[in-house]
Amino acid sequence: MEDATTMRDKSILGSAPQPALVQVDRLGVSFATRNGTVQAVSNVSFQVAKGETLGIVGESGSGKSVTSYALMRILDRAGRISSGDMTFSGIDLVNADERTMRDLRGREISMIFQNPRMALNPIRRVGDQISDVLRQHAQAVGSNARVKSIELLKIVKIRDAEARYNAYPFELSGGMCQRIVIALALACRPRLLIADEPTTGLDVTTQKTVMELIVELTHERNMSTILITHDLGLASSYCDRIIVMKDGAIVEAGETSELFASPKHAYTRKLIRATPRLDSTVRELLLEDLATAAKPTKAARATSDVPILQVTSLTKSFAPEIAKRSLWLEKLIRSKSIKPPEAPLAIDDISFSIPAGGSVGLVGESGCGKSTTSSIIMRLLEPTVGSVKLNGVELTDIPIKSFARSTYRAQLQMVFQDPTDSLNPRFTARRVIEDPIRMLGSDEDRKCIEERVEQLAERVGLPVDLLSRFPHQLSGGQKARVGIARAIALSPKLLILDEPTAALDVSVQAIVLNLLHDLRADFGMSYLFVSHDLNVVRLLCDDVIVMRAGRIVEQGNASEVLASPQSPYTQTLIDAIPHPPSLHAA
Amino acid sequence: MMQDHAASATAPDTVHETVAHVSAVDPETTRPASTGNAFAHIVYVLKSNPVTLISFGLFGIMIIAALLGPYIVPYDPLASNSAVRLQPPSTDHWFGTDQLGRDVFSRVVVATRLDLFIAITAVALSFVIGSMLGSLAGYYGGWFDTISGRMIDTIMAFPLFVLAMGIVAALGNTVENIIYATAIINIPFYARVARGEVNIRRHAGFAQAARLSGNNDLRVLAFHIFPNALPPMMVQISLNLGWAILNAAGLSFIGLGVRPPTPEWGIMVAEGAQFIVSGEWWLAVFPGVSLMLAVLTFNLMGDGLRDMVDPAQRT
Structure with missing residues (x-):
């Protein structure tokens, strides 16, 4: 070492002039x-x-x-x-x-690919896949391939390697799969x-x-x-x-x-x-000339203390649905004394509120329940227990089935994570944006809708002539703009941003974050920004909530939480973010 | 991304396409997917793949034969003339004559209408029923999925031709019943394709977004998800048209459905089969070749049809 x-x-x-590999x-x-x-x-x-x-x-x-x-x-x-x-x-x-x-x-020369799950054969045990590589390159023969594979699994720090040898890729987490892929890549001791x-x-x-x-x-x-x-x-x-x-x-x-x-x-x-750096502001992400051209950041602070959204002791368990699904035949065979295994709660008794005009970040790693929370607030998913109040109105009282046509639908909108997945491949950008206006808007006149769509496109910086294009003819940033235009088409009160920049390049992310920042001030919306990246959340949010395994581990003012996290988990999250050297120091 | 390019990499003539596309994106005429654009795309699909072009050409000929057949044929397909019985192909009778002296060419051309009508109606019926069943099953799941799935499994468990025979025999020997029988045996294919395609898109981002835009479940399914299932269904439709023609001809061949003297490819092959041994091959061969060409046409058309309805193929 x-x-x-x-x-x-x-x-x-460079003191040792080695021949380049x-x-x-x-x-x-x-x-x-x-x-x-x-x-x-x-x-x-x-x-x-x-x-x-x-x-x-x-x-x-x-x-x-x-x-x-x-x-x-x-x-x-x-x-x-x-x-x-x-x-x-x-x-x-x-x-x-x-x-x-x-x-x-x-x-x-070996390679580690982008998506570990795609790189592994889903129907073969991971250990066998490593053995295959070893045998292929004559690094092992049938008898010792297994032993050598287990050694490799140990090297990539997989606990309980003997048992994991027999695991299938779907039984392992993303991080574990990537370790297996690393083991595969390093199996033959490549030089590159x-x-x-x-x-x-x-x-x-x-x-x-x-x-x-x-x-x-x-x-x-x-x-x-x-x-x-x-x-x-x-x-x-x-x-x-x-x-x-x-x-x-x-x-x-x-x-x-x-x-x-x-x-x-x-x-x-x-x-x-x-x-994004720990100390950068949303404007600093843009190039100098763009940043000066942009309007000075308005103090888009909460306008009042009355919460626009009030979530109280929200709990979601996916267990009962599994029990409901089991067929009568299964019930007949199983004796009544055996209960289905208790599933962990996806969300466990969380409460928070968003002040009108405020913006709150919901941060956590995959599986922490942040997407479940946002789905419940959007009324796409029924909570097991708990209440969600929008402007004091209990949303859980309105059945999900009729919520699509209720007056509250227009006040609650969402920007989705993956701009490609969230645009219908058969709809042009114009049709995507006009869909909510046609369904929920008060404008009936074709001409009015058309004008409104063009206004929105202009507002989010989408050239009007791109409106007749299909999603696959647009770039990632343009698709993100279409998604944002659709979400703000009805001037919602609360906008949920579900990792809106996760699929975008950093330079596009910078522009989209700035756009979102300006839109909040202009439209007087409140944001719930769901993300795994504390650094990005900090740029847009006043307050931040850190979730882990369905519970809130920390909440408070964004800059305070980042500067002095109270919970050790928040500290690990912050430490794990790779930071480029600070701009100011440089 | 690169693979997409690779898939559509056989295009020598892209200049026209691009020009047509650019002109279609005129800020003044911004109605989505203007017809010029769609037409240019169809032309592009036809040009880029010679097999598609040939199959659409053959399909065009079949359509013309079906529409105008009775008016353009040289002889009355039903008129018998004992003076010219069993004549081999000649300049007077291109495909020869049959045992009653009827002109085989005229009969083959006129038969196109009936065979195409049976195939298209049957496939349209099974497409509508099958895709509705499949979409609902794929979208809602639950008991409806279970029941419709098992019903479809039951249909699939029969040898399909035998099932069609049984249906026609039970319902009565008419053209409508051939259509119903052909439709029923083809429903499972549409139901399964639709179920699969809808199911994988049920929770797609754009479906969720459609719900947020105020669409209820049925609208999300019908206007947002289902159109995305169309490209693979198009391939199925095209293949099925071929099967349906074969099926109708097969039923007629064994004496169910269409009855003589109506010109129909299946019956003509059946009647002509008796004369092959004695050397009068043209009676069975020409309707048989037409049948083969029709099925081949539909099989080849599938890919082209899919590319035409898939907006992602437009660049």
Whole structure:
């Protein structure tokens, strides 16, 4: 371990001129598409020294994944390496035959994919999947494959490895699955590990443990790593050098500390700015010129102490539904004395309120009950016990079935997590936005609705000529704007934001957060911002509620909670967020 | 994303498409999905895949034959003429004549209308019933899903042709009953596809968003979720049209349903079969080939139809 660290330090300092393990020279990758050939990557050159961790940072479509696929020669059929050279410890990767590549993949170069569940075969035991890899590359024979696999499981710190050998991927959590994928990737002691967004979709605390595991294991083995990520914070915490890519080309490359201290390219500066920091304000996320162009932040404070939303001792259990579902036959077979196993409560007696015009953040990791809470408040889900009052009116008294047409529907709206999933693929943007107006609005006249839709589009910064497009013809940020326009179409009193920026690039996130910030002031709405990211929540919310396993562990003023968290869980959450070096310090 | 591109990567002529698309996005005429756009898309689908183009061409010929058949054929399909019995194909009688001296070409062309009518009506019926059953089952689940699912399993448990035979035999030997029988045996396919497609979208973000926009459950299902299930259903419809024609012809072949002397491909094959041994092959071959071509056309059309109704194929 110590050796590995010193070697790493040397490579950072560049004092030991080691031959680069990977050498990529003027790489170009093109794709044949319906609209002709598209150059996905052009003129990309970089090298990775032995034991070095290189970060490739860029937003979606920047060509960072394509570059790594080209390196492993696993491009789609339509993709082609159009120019350049790539060598891996002297082997010419561009011209190597498929057999050589097969030997290299997995044994010399291996990859951790974005979605661990997709990367594992769902119908095979995880241990067998590791054994397969070992056998494939002649690292083990039938008799000792199992023992070696269990060893690997232990290395990636899976508790009770013998028992987990027989687990199926669906029986394991996302973090556990990613550990299995890491075990798979490291099974043959490769010299280069490519990690393609290894922690996307994982909770921050899991992200931290997974990243630390990767770093520890690669250092132990003196492996080189290429970390592909959209998250500058993550890259800055774990990489020696960083390459910033945009539109298929490298815009800037340099050592991590240098890159943050004096970013040379405007795009790098934009990215660094857009990454939320512990001390940044929502306006600071934007570039200087954009930030000054934007209106000064209005004091969008709570207008009164009367709560717009009052949630009292809300509890939700999913157990009774399971019991109800069991068929009469099952009931007949089972003796009455056996009760169905007690399911843990999804939400356990939570109470909070949102002041009119205020904004409250609901933070927690996956499975903590925050989405269940928001669904219940939206009247999409029936609570087991508890009351939800909107402006003093008990919402749980109105049956869910008729709630769609009730007058309160228009006052309660929501911006969904995934802008792609939440737009009907068969509806144009215009139809998406006009749907709530047609269903619940008072305007009957076609012309009026049309004008209203155009006003809304303008308000959320969506060009009017994009209204006739289908969702797949829009970018992520544009889809997010359509979703926001739909949610504010009826001027709701309370808007629930369910991780509205989780699927967006940081620079788009910065713009969307600013938009949401302005809209609240303009429309006098209240926000309930549901998110796993304390850092983002802090930007928009006055107050914050931290949830864990269905209970509220802490609530209070956002900046106070972040500055001095009372609960140890909140502290772990804050610590797990990877922070880029502070902008002010730099 | 790249795979999408790869899937539709066989396009040499994209300039027209793009131009048509750009002109359709005119701020003055911003009604969604203007017809020009949709038409350009259909043209694109046809151009991009020669197989689709051929199948739609054949389908066009079939439609023309079905609509205008009786008016354009050279002979009365029912008129017998004992002077020209069992003539082989010639310039007078392109497909030869049968045992009563009727012109086989005229009969084959005129039969298109009846066969297409049976197939299309039957498939339309089973599409409507099957997709309604399946959508409701997929959306609501619960007891309705259980009951309709088991009913469909029961239908599927029979050999389908035997079931159709049984239905026609029980209900009576008429064209309507052939249609009902064909519809019933095809319902399960639509019900299953619709159930699956609706079920996976039941909790999709856009369905939730539709509820928040004030749509009740039925509207969410009918106007938001169901249209998204259409692309795979289109493939099913196309395949089913082929099966339905075969099924109707098969029933006629064994003497159920359409009766002689009505021109119908199945009966013609059945009647012609007796003469193959004695060398008069044209009686059975020409209606048989028409039947084969019709089924092939529908089988090939599926992919093209799906691409036409799928907005994600438009770029």
